[in-house]
Amino acid sequence: MDIQELVKQTIQATTDATVKELKKQGLMKKEGQTPFQKTETLLYSYSKFEAAVKQKHQEIQDIEKHGVACKSKSFVQWSKNAPLSDLSQELEKKDNAIDQLKKAIIKTESYISEIDIALNGIADDPYFDIIPMKYFEGQTREEIAEHFEVDVSTISRQKNRLVNILQIRLFPVDVFETIFN
Secondary structure, three states: OOHHHHHHHHHHHHHHHHHHHHHHOOOOOOOOOOHHHHHHHHHHHHHHHHHHHHHHHHHHHHHHHHOOOOOOOOOOOOOOOOOHHHHHHHHHHHHHHHHHHHHHHHHHHHHHHHHHHHHHOOOOOOOOOHHHHHHHOOOOHHHHHHHHOOOHHHHHHHHHHHHHHHHHHHOHHHHHHHHHO
């Protein structure tokens, strides 16, 4: 293998790893998702958002009880004669970790609240229960159709209608851009 080919492979591997990491950290938006698809993704993820908030609360309790987990491979033993600066640094790490978790909780709860507001806007719809049954409980169209005593195609049509309403409430700018582009 010549040097140019090796350089190309290295560049490609580095680029792929960088893009993967950026997507993982949420710094790179998914391209090509329509507002409808984004709405469905949010609905499918709703219970995971709630679980994430509970997990963050648990992490705060763990930090308050046990302190910040060390990522270092070295082990530091605290003694009664430990310098105050070391103890204050540990307290500062603990406070910073808790503050970061609280910020994440607030942000996640605000997203949950936005979804709740959108859902409350369609709660009076006779087919509203399709949304929790489909997205939160994972029921099939057939199971939902049986519940409503209607045809499966009616469930599909009504679900799409409700998601179309929700997409406008959750992503109004994206919907406008989709319409006018």
